[in-house]
Amino acid sequence: MQAKSPNFFYLMDLNMEGQLRNVLWADARSRSASQYFGDVVSFDTTYLKYKFNVPLVLFVGTNHHGQSILLGCGLISEQVVENYIWLFKAWLTCTLGSAPNGIITDESKVTKAAVSEVFPKTRHRVCLWRMMKSIKEKLKEYTDYRSIKKALGKVVFESSLVDEFEENWSRLINAFGLEGNEFFSSLFEARNSWVPAFLKDTFWANMSITCYKERINSFFEGHVHPETSLKNFFSMYEEVLSSKYETELQADYESFHKTGMFVTKFHMEEQMSKLYTFNMFKVFQDELKLSACCQASLVKVDAAISTFKVRECSIVSDADRTENKNYHVSYNVEGSLVHCSCGFFSLGDSM
Numbered sequence: 001m002q003a004k005s006p007n008f009f010y011l012m013d014l015n016m017e018g019q020l021r022n023v024l025w026a027d028a029r030s031r032s033a034s035q036y037f038g039d040v041v042s043f044d045t046t047y048l049k050y051k052f053n054v055p056l057v058l059f060v061g062t063n064h065h066g067q068s069i070l071l072g073c074g075l076i077s078e079q080v081v082e083n084y085i086w087l088f089k090a091w092l093t094c095t096l097g098s099a100p101n102g103i104i105t106d107e108s109k110v111t112k113a114a115v116s117e118v119f120p121k122t123r124h125r126v127c128l129w130r131m132m133k134s135i136k137e138k139l140k141e142y143t144d145y146r147s148i149k150k151a152l153g154k155v156v157f158e159s160s161l162v163d164e165f166e167e168n169w170s171r172l173i174n175a176f177g178l179e180g181n182e183f184f185s186s187l188f189e190a191r192n193s194w195v196p197a198f199l200k201d202t203f204w205a206n207m208s209i210t211c212y213k214e215r216i217n218s219f220f221e222g223h224v225h226p227e228t229s230l231k232n233f234f235s236m237y238e239e240v241l242s243s244k245y246e247t248e249l250q251a252d253y254e255s256f257h258k259t260g261m262f263v264t265k266f267h268m269e270e271q272m273s274k275l276y277t278f279n280m281f282k283v284f285q286d287e288l289k290l291s292a293c294c295q296a297s298l299v300k301v302d303a304a305i306s307t308f309k310v311r312e313c314s315i316v317s318d319a320d321r322t323e324n325k326n327y328h329v330s331y332n333v334e335g336s337l338v339h340c341s342c343g344f345f346s347l348g349d350s351m
Helices: 028-037 081-094 109-118 128-139 145-158 162-175 182-189 207-212 230-257 267-273 278-293
Strands: 009-014 020-026 040-044 056-062 068-076 102-105 123-126 294-302 305-315 322-332 337-340
Touching (some): 020 028, 020 081, 028 056, 028 068, 068 230, 102 109, 128 145, 145 162, 267 278
Antiparallel strands (some): 040 056, 056 068, 305 322, 322 337
8 A cells, every 4th residue: 555655654563472463554645634634533443342353443534524534544453551552652643743632432441541641632522322322221220211211311412501411410310319329420420521511612523423323324334344354354445445535526526616505695694605615504504594593682792792692492302392592602803703602513513
């Protein structure tokens, strides 16, 4: 591969007997993409989790079209802290020392320890899809399994603010008599790493949504199977990357030559059509239509900062009723900075 591409990068880790223990590599496209889209990275251990023959791990990002892109690959001999530390350091070397602002991983203690060691300044979050899956498996031990699962889902996904989550969590614990329960206490102690309400201080580029569907959307889905050999994997590796690259080029073409149909008469919509890629503009339009459910009112003006109260009226998915939620939006005219207490933009929605 390096003979075909001088910018191809690889590092190998050998044991005392000179046997291959771990390896990391990234082609020229992946290395280039890391410079543009490496601020948020998902470390995908799907193939280890489900015991595939290929001990493959992936560094995956999201591009300007909202598509998953490969930022690096690795093979590890054993899931231990030392191997993960070596792999993260190797990838850091590959990216010329550019650590991500945020990284999404599985919930294992091994991964957590390695991230803390190599990326001390990176915001680390646990894949919510995996976390909720593990929680649901554990909840099956409880008599009120279905009721607790439903209540927990509402607390996690419908609590927009930190205070709101903690109040709702306390009600859940009291309602099901879970005071002093070690499992639920451990979940609460780790809330900063997996509950959405606590993760709005970092931009996640919608990666949390991708992670929800990791088994469906894994980068090599449909090409790598549990019985796939290492030899067969490498024979189709470049084919898959070429196909993904063609999809990205097609999206680039559409962005330059297609203009979406406007859904409103707001001048803002026309402005955004010139800034967003074609795919992301459609996401923006969805949010723009939903803004009709919001009512804003000015609360106060303090020098350059204006604060608004925004009331959102929405239909609750599991009931035939509406629900009102209040948020606060601040606008700083000096820097044209906008901040909303909902934090949805940080989690991945468009502005």
